[in-house]
Amino acid sequence: MSEVTGTARVKRGMAEMLKGGVIMDVVNAEQAKIAEDAGAVAVMALERVPADIRAQGGVARMSDPDMIEKIQAAVSIPVMAKARIGHFVEAQVLQSLGVDYIDESEVLTPADYENHIDKWGFTVPFVCGATNLGEALRRINEGAAMIRSKGEAGTGDVSNAMQHMRKIGGEIRRLSSLREDELYVAAKELQAPYALVKEVSETGKLPVVLFTAGGIATPADAALMMSMGADGVFIGSGIFKSGNPAQRAAACVKATTFWDDAKVIADASRGLGEAMVGINVADLPAPHRLAERGW
Amino acid sequence: MKVGVLALQGDVREHISSLITCGVNPVAVRRSIEIDQIDALVLPGGESTTIAQLSEVFGIYNQIRDRIADGMPVYGSCAGMILLANEILDAKEGQKSFGGLDITVRRNAFGRQVDSFESDIAFNDGSADLVHAVFIRAPWVEHVGESVHVLAAVDKHPVAVRSERLLATSFHPELTGDHRIHRYFIEEVARPALEKVK
Numbered sequence: 177m178s179e180v181t182g183t184a185r186v187k188r189g190m191a192e193m194l195k196g197g198v199i200m201d202v203v204n205a206e207q208a209k210i211a212e213d214a215g216a217v218a219v220m221a222l223e224r225v226p227a228d229i230r231a232q233g234g235v236a237r238m239s240d241p242d243m244i245e246k247i248q249a250a251v252s253i254p255v256m257a258k259a260r261i262g263h264f265v266e267a268q269v270l271q272s273l274g275v276d277y278i279d280e281s282e283v284l285t286p287a288d289y290e291n292h293i294d295k296w297g298f299t300v301p302f303v304c305g306a307t308n309l310g311e312a313l314r315r316i317n318e319g320a321a322m323i324r325s326k327g328e329a330g331t332g333d334v335s336n337a338m339q340h341m342r343k344i345g346g347e348i349r350r351l352s353s354l355r356e357d358e359l360y361v362a363a364k365e366l367q368a369p370y371a372l373v374k375e376v377s378e379t380g381k382l383p384v385v386l387f388t389a390g391g392i393a394t395p396a397d398a399a400l401m402m403s404m405g406a407d408g409v410f411i412g413s414g415i416f417k418s419g420n421p422a423q424r425a426a427a428c429v430k431a432t433t434f435w436d437d438a439k440v441i442a443d444a445s446r447g448l449g450e451a452m453v454g455i456n457v458a459d460l461p462a463p464h465r466l467a468e469r470g471w
Numbered sequence: 472m473k474v475g476v477l478a479l480q481g482d483v484r485e486h487i488s489s490l491i492t493c494g495v496n497p498v499a500v501r502r503s504i505e506i507d508q509i510d511a512l513v514l515p516g517g518e519s520t521t522i523a524q525l526s527e528v529f530g531i532y533n534q535i536r537d538r539i540a541d542g543m544p545v546y547g548s549c550a551g552m553i554l555l556a557n558e559i560l561d562a563k564e565g566q567k568s569f570g571g572l573d574i575t576v577r578r579n580a581f582g583r584q585v586d587s588f589e590s591d592i593a594f595n596d597g598s599a600d601l602v603h604a605v606f607i608r609a610p611w612v613e614h615v616g617e618s619v620h621v622l623a624a625v626d627k628h629p630v631a632v633r634s635e636r637l638l639a640t641s642f643h644p645e646l647t648g649d650h651r652i653h654r655y656f657i658e659e660v661a662r663p664a665l666e667k668v669k
Contacts, residue, residue, distance in 0.1 A: 179588040179625075186587040189607050189646045193516045193549070196480040212563060215525060217480060217518040252563045252578060253518055254608065276584035276608070299585045426528070433479050433501065433525055 187301035187321035190277065191385035194218060194254075194322075194408055198398065198429050199387070201225050201412040204243070205250035207421070214425035218254040218276065220410070221247040226283045226330030227413035227452065230464070236284040238266040244273055256303070261470055262288025271300040277322070278302050280315075282469035283329045283412070292470070295319030305389065307340045307467055309347035313368035313376070316384055323382060325406070326467040327390015330413050332454030334391045334400065336467055341388055341404040351377040390467065393418070393451050395431030395444040402435030419449030472665060474657070475500035475509035477535070479525040481517020481550060485645035489653040503531050511544040511661040514551030516607070516643050519578065520563045522550055532567070539571035542668070544636045544661035546653070552576055552632075552639035553610055560613060572637045573616025580611040580628070580641075592642075594631060595622045596655050603649055604630070604642035611641055636664045 197217030202208040208219045223239045224232065238259055248255045254276035259266035261280055266287070270278050280293055282305050295302040296319035305326035306312035312323045325344065327337030347366070354362055354377060363373040375383055388401040389410035398409045409432050411425075418424045427444040434440035462468070476486045478499035490497040490513065497513070500506050512535070514522070526532040539545055539555070547555045554568050556576040581588070587608060591601040602623070611628035615621060623631035623640070630641040631652075638660050644652035 179590045181586060181588045183589055185589060185605055185646065186584075186607055189605055189643060190584050190587060192482040192485065192646065193518065193607060195482060195484075195517070196478070197518060197521055212520060215521045215528075217521050252561065252566075253520060254584065271585065274583045274585055301584065429521070429525070430528060433529075 182299035184321065188384050190254075190301055191303070191322035194387075195385060196433060197408045198425075198432050199256065199408070199410045200415055200425060201410075202247060202416070205246045207416055208247045208251045208255075210422050211415070211425055212251045212253050214422060215429035216253060216425065217408070218256055219247065219251060220256045220258065220279060220412075221275075222258050225413040225416060226466070227332075227417050228330075229283060230330040230455075238263070238269065238284070241269065241273055244270070244275065248274070258284055259293070260284040261286040262291050262293060264293045267293050267298060267302075271298055275300060280304050280320075282326060282466045286469050292318050303387070305467075305470060306344065308343045309351075309376070310366035310368045311470065312344060312382060312386075313366065313372045316372060316382070317369050320384065322385050322387065324387040324389040324410055326470070327388065327392070328457045328460070329390045329466050331391045331457055331460070332393040332414060332417075332452040333457045334393070334397045336457050337388050337390045337392060337401060338404065340390075340467070341401060341406060344386065345405050348376055348380060348382070352380045391457070392428075393454065395427045395441055398428045399431045399435035399441050402432055408432065414452055417452035419451075424448050424451075472511060472657070472661060473498065473509045474511045474513065474661070475506065476513045476515060477501075477522065479529070480521045481515040482643070482645060483515050486513050486515050486548070486653075489645045489650050490657070492650045493654045493657045495657055501529070503534055506531055506534055506538070510665055512538075513656075514545060514547035514554050516549040516551065516645065519550040519553040519568075520566055522554060523567045527567070532569070536569045536571075539569050539637070542636055542664065544656075544664045545571070546638040546656040546660070548640050548643050548645060549607065549609055552641050553578060555637055555639050572632070572634055572639055573619050574612045574632055574639070575614035576610045577613050578610050579608050581606055581609045584608055590625065592623050592625060592630070594652070596651070596659065602644070602651060603647050604644070605646045606630070606642050609641040633660060636660060
């Protein structure tokens with residue numbers, strides 16, 4: 177009996193188990209426990225939430241291994257961590273720590289402005305951000321086992337996540353409507369491998385789980401993304417930058433499960449206190465838009 | 472036979488398509504009124520702490536626990552196995568299960584995601600064919616009670632067990648396109664149990 181680790185199936189399968197759930201950014205063990213108690217399906221361990229990275233500026237990097245290990249010790253749910261785009265050594269370090277998923281993330285400062293990490297060589301699975309279908313398929317071609325919309329992290333403004341989910345969904349629906357002999361040109365236009373384009377055209381969905389991220393701050397935001405076809409939700413700054421993190425976290429989990437029931441979302445939205453202050457994406461100068469990182 | 476798949480969180484869709492292939496008409500269930508109407512239940516893969524918590528928050532924890540105690544046939548994969556176990560090791564503090572299956576299960580016993588694996592294993596349903604099993608941060612069974620039979624094991628750790636009406640696997644047959652375990656649940660566990668009641 178041979179046991180094989182690190183296959184595409186166990187990597188993609190891990191993401192299947194997270195569906196219908198909320199993954200929360202946490203910066204220490206205490207926050208990780210609050211997230212777990214609130215019903216998070218996983219936590220993302222990082223030193224600064226995107227809102228702080230945005231406010232403080234500078235180069236944002238992989239977190240301190242000590243901090244990641246403290247979070248791993250504090251909770252029983254999966255622990256994810258972020259590596260810089262193209263920084264395969266940060267990814268090797270995170271794999272050696274036994275993190276359950278690596279987010280090759282535009283929230284950190286990219287290490288390589290041309291190439292992403294070759295993710296096939298790793299045992300640990302990767303999630304990558306995308307703003308459109310071509311970008312999602314390029315990441316999957318590099319070995320990503322899960323995709324998330326980029327949105328605009330650290331803003332509390334859901335409009336970019338919405339735009340990315342509509343774009344990805346719309347491009348998938350368009351592929352499904354094409355004749356087989358039109359898929360070659362579609363692949364050229366999407367700048368994505370033909371085999372993946374053909375697969376999406378046939379199945380009407382991405383070959384991996386699609387979550388949403390970037391600017392989700394309220395239970396209604398989470399439900400909105402689920403109704404746009406997201407399989408689940410990442411919430412970054414939205415929880416621990418709000419007035420009552422524990423209650424807001426639990427409320428977002430509820431709204432993600434009952435995304436199609438406005439009464440449940442209404443109940444979950446009551447008395448949550450102050451949401452994160454937020455920044456309108458339109459007010460951000462272009463060089464400060466994280467979603468434009470990655471290619 | 473009306474089979475429900477608990478749809479609070481996890482890979483609900485995959486279980487539903489496996490069950491359809493087995494010729495039943497499954498429904499996703501989240502509400503008390505929906506659970507009232509089913510004859511058998513599948514607890515999907517997912518995060519056991521999240522599913523248990525949501526079942527309490529939405530007021531269906533007691534109902535599911537009681538229906539299992541009253542003899543409803545249930546199949547649980549991975550998180551579902553944990554939710555069926557009478558006792559959980561390496562649990563989150565205060566983590567509840569529905570219980571009913573006299574086993575002690577250890578969460579994430581095979582390790583973290585980097586240790587997740589696939590393997591062909593023997594499944595003792597009368598066929599000699601191996602079953603392709605996908606283990607993802609999987610639990611194993613450390614102790615089985617007298618009423619529980621071991622159907623499959625990896626390195627001597629039970630990974631598939633059943634009692635008269637309850638079936639649990641620590642692997643995910645819903646991810647492989649091989650519907651043998653679901654068919655076994657429908658034909659060998661749920662149907663005989665429900666016919667006995669009639």
